[in-house]
Amino acid sequence: MNNHDIGIERIDAGLKEIERKYSNETLVKRLKVLFGGLKAPRQSREYKAAMIEMQRLSAPVAAVFLPAVAVGLLVVMSSGAAIEDRIIETQVLEAEEFKELEVVQEFEKPDDQQFETLDIDIPVVSTDVQVQSAAPVASSQPVSYQPQTIDAVMQIKSPVILKNIFGTTRDTGTRTVKIAQFGGDPQTEEAVMRALRWLKKKQQPDGSWSRQKVAMTGLVVLSFLAHGERPGDSQEFGETVQKALEFLIKNQRADGKFNGMDGNEYAHPIATYALCEAYGMTLNPNVKAAAEKALVPIIKGQHPTGGWTYKMNPNPEANGKYRDDTSFMGWCAQALKAANLARIQADGLEKAMKLAVKGFKANAHPSGGFGYTSPGTGGLTSVGCLGMQLLGASNESEVKKALDVIGTWTPTFSQYAPVAAEMKNIKKEDVKEGSSAFATAKSRLAPKVPEEERRFYTASPQYYFYYATQCKFHQGGRHWDNWNKAMKPRYVKAQQIEKKAIKDVKGVDRDIGWWENADSHSVRPVMDTCLTALQLMVYYRYLPTTSKEAVMVEDEIVATSLDDEDIPIDTGNL
Numbered sequence: 001m002n003n004h005d006i007g008i009e010r011i012d013a014g015l016k017e018i019e020r021k022y023s024n025e026t027l028v029k030r031l032k033v034l035f036g037g038l039k040a041p042r043q044s045r046e047y048k049a050a051m052i053e054m055q056r057l058s059a060p061v062a063a064v065f066l067p068a069v070a071v072g073l074l075v076v077m078s079s080g081a082a083i084e085d086r087i088i089e090t091q092v093l094e095a096e097e098f099k100e101l102e103v104v105q106e107f108e109k110p111d112d113q114q115f116e117t118l119d120i121d122i123p124v125v126s127t128d129v130q131v132q133s134a135a136p137v138a139s140s141q142p143v144s145y146q147p148q149t150i151d152a153v154m155q156i157k158s159p160v161i162l163k164n165i166f167g168t169t170r171d172t173g174t175r176t177v178k179i180a181q182f183g184g185d186p187q188t189e190e191a192v193m194r195a196l197r198w199l200k201k202k203q204q205p206d207g208s209w210s211r212q213k214v215a216m217t218g219l220v221v222l223s224f225l226a227h228g229e230r231p232g233d234s235q236e237f238g239e240t241v242q243k244a245l246e247f248l249i250k251n252q253r254a255d256g257k258f259n260g261m262d263g264n265e266y267a268h269p270i271a272t273y274a275l276c277e278a279y280g281m282t283l284n285p286n287v288k289a290a291a292e293k294a295l296v297p298i299i300k301g302q303h304p305t306g307g308w309t310y311k312m313n314p315n316p317e318a319n320g321k322y323r324d325d326t327s328f329m330g331w332c333a334q335a336l337k338a339a340n341l342a343r344i345q346a347d348g349l350e351k352a353m354k355l356a357v358k359g360f361k362a363n364a365h366p367s368g369g370f371g372y373t374s375p376g377t378g379g380l381t382s383v384g385c386l387g388m389q390l391l392g393a394s395n396e397s398e399v400k401k402a403l404d405v406i407g408t409w410t411p412t413f414s415q416y417a418p419v420a421a422e423m424k425n426i427k428k429e430d431v432k433e434g435s436s437a438f439a440t441a442k443s444r445l446a447p448k449v450p451e452e453e454r455r456f457y458t459a460s461p462q463y464y465f466y467y468a469t470q471c472k473f474h475q476g477g478r479h480w481d482n483w484n485k486a487m488k489p490r491y492v493k494a495q496q497i498e499k500k501a502i503k504d505v506k507g508v509d510r511d512i513g514w515w516e517n518a519d520s521h522s523v524r525p526v527m528d529t530c531l532t533a534l535q536l537m538v539y540y541r542y543l544p545t546t547s548k549e550a551v552m553v554e555d556e557i558v559a560t561s562l563d564d565e566d567i568p569i570d571t572g573n574l
Contacts, residue, residue, distance in 0.1 A: 170228030170281075170540055178540035182473070183484040188536045191492045194513030195533040196227060197502050200240045201512060202526065207247035209526050214251065214258045215267035216523060217244050218274040219530040225277050226534055226541040232282075235505045245278055249290045256293035264310040269298060269331035273338050280342030292346055295339055298332050299348045306359025308332045326363050326370050329356065330383035330467065337390040357393045360384045368401030381405045382467035389474050403475055406468050411487040412461055413494040413517055413532075462517055462531045469535040474544050491515075491532055 037050025179189060199220050202209060209216040224241045228234075231242035248271055251259045261267040272294035279287040301312025307324025312332075316322045336353050339346060363370050363384060369377030370384025385402035393399060465487075472483045496516065500509035515532040516525040534541070 170226065172228065175228065175540045182539040182544075183481065183488075184536070184539040185488065187492050188488055188539075191495050191513060192227065192533050192536050194495065194497060194511050195515070195529050196224060196229070196237060197504075197510055198498075198512035198514045199223065199526070199529065200237060201502050203240055203243065207243035207245075211526070212262050212267060212523050214248065214261050215270050216526045216530075217247055218267065218271035219527060220244060221248075221274040221278060222270075223530045223533050223537075225274070225281055226537045230281055231284075241278075245275075245284075245287060248275060249286060252290055252293060256296045258294075264328070265312065266328065266331060268294065268312065269328070269335045272298060273331065273335040276335060276338035276342050276344060279344065280338065288344065291339065291342070291344055295335070295344070295346045295349065298335060299346065299352045302332075302352050302355060303359070304355075305362060306355040306357065307362065308359075323373055324359050324362060325373055326360070326380045326384050326387075327372065329359055330380075330387050332356070333360075333387040333390055353391050357388060357391050357396075360387050360391075360393075361396075361398055364398040364402070369405045370398075370402060377405060379464040382464050382471055385471045386467045386474075389471065394474070403471065403479070406471055407479055409465075409468060409483075411465055411469070411483060411490060413490050413515070462515075462528055466531040466535060469538055470542070473538045473542065476544050487535065491536060494532075 033046075033049060033053055035050075037044075037046040037048075037053070040046035040050070179185065199209070203220075204210060204213075207217070208214075209220055221241060221244050224234075224237055224244075227237075229237040229241055231238045231245070234241070248258065253259060257265070257268055258271055272291065275287055275291040275294055278284070279291050297312050298308070301314045302308055303314065303316075303322040303324060305322045305324055307322065307326075307329050309323040309325050310328060333353075333356050336349060336356065339349060340353065360370065363373065363375055363380075365371060365375040365377050367377065369375075369381040371378065372380055381402050385399055385406065388394070388396060388399045469483070469487065472480045494515060494517070495513040497511055497513040499511050501512045502510050504510050514525045514529045516528050
């Protein structure tokens with residue numbers, strides 16, 4: 001017999017002994033075991049057996065004793081003094097129907113790769129959450145600290161989409177509503193689609209657009225983003241935008257600036273503007289890194305007076321004064337605002353925005369308007385006006401006076417060949433209003449230009465109107481209604497169209513279209529097309545700054561507190 005069999009026999013014997021003790025013993029013997037065991041030591045076998053017997057006997061005792069006690073109590077209570085009869089008023093209420101509980105829908109488990117570490121502080125939409133990774137795990141594989149390729153994260157969609165004045169109005173579903181709400185129509189949207197398809201067709205193999213590649217690529221990116229076209233999301237234009245962003249990132253230098261810019265470096269704030277807005281709409285970490293680098297030269301290049309000059313040179317002129325260029329400042333202000341709305345954390349960003357208000361004010365004319373590098377009332381009035389609106393200073397007197405000046409403008413589109421031919425012979429310095437050459441040119445060209453366009457024909461109507469359209473849109477009311485009523489038909493009519501020149505995602509032949517105007521400050525026709533298309537997308541590109549729907553995330557920047565003294569800019573950590 002093996003050990004296994006011996007163990008089985010012992011278990012059987014033990015079970016039989018237990019059965020014998022607790023099944024066959026009389027009540028008297030069980031009581032003896034109980035009382036005898038309670039006298040034994042607590043750790044002894046007898047004591048433990050007594051406790052088991054107590055548990056066995058307690059149940060039948062309770063079953064008999066407790067009912068007896070209850071009966072006794074009832075007898076005692078019934079024999080007491082008689083209780084006077086009482087009439088108790090009752091009211092029968094109808095039972096309330098129970099509300100059916102809402103069925104909680106089960107959510108699909110999200111893909112872990114959808115989420116990136118975010119630093120977003122936007123009311124209602126989300127709470128500021130910082131996700132910290134766990135301690136690194138040792139690995140034999142070499143570690144690369146290079147960011148992922150740009151297309152590796154393009155499927156990420158921003159839950160923000162540039163809240164504030166940018167709102168969430170660029171999504172397809174909302175776009176139609178906003179077009180109707182703010183005065184667009186099917187004709188304006190058709191013109192926009194023709195323009196976007198023309199821009200797509202004109203894209204170079206490296207992702208850029210010819211002539212002044214950085215600036216034009218930035219403008220084109222802004223145009224596609226204004227329509228809600230994002231990499232990884234837009235079937236028809238997503239790849240176009242992705243290639244354009246890749247071009248900008250590949251051509252960015254270590255100092256944050258870009259290769260191949262124009263001589264005055266207007267391209268830099270334009271490209272920065274595009275990158276900041278692109279990050280707000282994609283949450284692409286590569287785009288964010290490029291935007292952060294690009295912001296550094298802008299913030300460091302700001303003057304103590306609040307403005308900027310060509311190449312973002314932070315130093316004064318030879319005479320010790322700072323050259324604050326309203327035109328250049330306009331693009332810098334737009335770039336800073338886009339960075340702020342995208343929640344990009346850049347050292348000195350908020351200071352720069354506040355100080356920029358003071359810079360615009362310095363070029364404001366007392367009677368209304370903004371000048372080039374000093375107070376004036378010309379075309380740059382719209383630039384200064386929009387700059388202050390975007391920086392949170394919409395209620396300042398300079399803005400209100402500027403809107404009065406712009407209120408006399410009429411939207412035009414100069415396509416007249418004689419004017420364009422003449423303008424080629426006008427020197428750049430002669431365009432400046434007030435010069436003798438300007439007066440001569442005006443008298444020579446006036447007969448060839450419609451009366452409503454004469455104030456702009458030697459300048460840059462679409463450049464000024466790009467800002468003016470936004471200013472009036474933010475202003476709203478009759479000023480916007482009148483401007484929009486005149487703008488829509490003229491811009492749509494001015495578009496040059498090529499029939500069935502490109503196929504859409506479904507293989508359907510589509511028209512393309514572009515704009516080209518007689519403009520002294522334009523890279524034709526790409527710049528003209530972008531500036532005009534952006535105006536025709538203002539209906540859904542923005543929410544008016546005066547709208548209750550445009551909830552401000554940050555505190556409004558109050559410019560009046562900046563008048564008395566300069567604000568030093570801390571660039572030590574940049």
